[in-house]
Amino acid sequence: MPSPIHCILLIDDDPDDNFLHQIVIRDSGLCEQIRVSENGIQALNYLTGVHHPGYIRPDIILLDINMPGMNGFEFLGEYDKLPKEQKAKVVLMMLTTSLNPDDHKRAMSYGIVDSFKSKPLTRKLLEDVVNTHFQ
Numbered sequence: 001m002p003s004p005i006h007c008i009l010l011i012d013d014d015p016d017d018n019f020l021h022q023i024v025i026r027d028s029g030l031c032e033q034i035r036v037s038e039n040g041i042q043a044l045n046y047l048t049g050v051h052h053p054g055y056i057r058p059d060i061i062l063l064d065i066n067m068p069g070m071n072g073f074e075f076l077g078e079y080d081k082l083p084k085e086q087k088a089k090v091v092l093m094m095l096t097t098s099l100n101p102d103d104h105k106r107a108m109s110y111g112i113v114d115s116f117k118s119k120p121l122t123r124k125l126l127e128d129v130v131n132t133h134f135q
Contacts, residue, residue, distance in 0.1 A: 012062070047087070
């Protein structure tokens with residue numbers, strides 16, 4: 001049976017979080033491919049590189065807020081300008097350590113963020129995303 005999620009793009013500068021999240025995703029069996037960008041600039045380069053041989057359009061983007069180079073909010077501003085074909089097919093989720101209600105409010109104000117969740121990614125959270133968006 002094919003996985004409901006073809007590709008997840010992790011955008012996070014923390015190698016430990018990326019490592020853990022990749023393990024959770026792989027162990028869940030819910031996703032076929034994982035791509036990782038360490039900041040917003042790398043993520044935009046990936047999303048606009050549709051002709052690159054390793055490109056897979058993500059179904060889900062998991063986005064951190066605090067990153068060097070281009071943070072999550074700056075990424076959202078640029079991401080919103082991309083053509084539909086270069087955006088996530090289904091879900092853009094903020095996945096962050098921030099507990100600041102202003103960060104939550106700001107993220108949701110973009111109108112392109114589906115949810116705002118606290119790290120770490122868990123199998124339950126991933127299953128909830130699948131049940132909500134991929135059934």
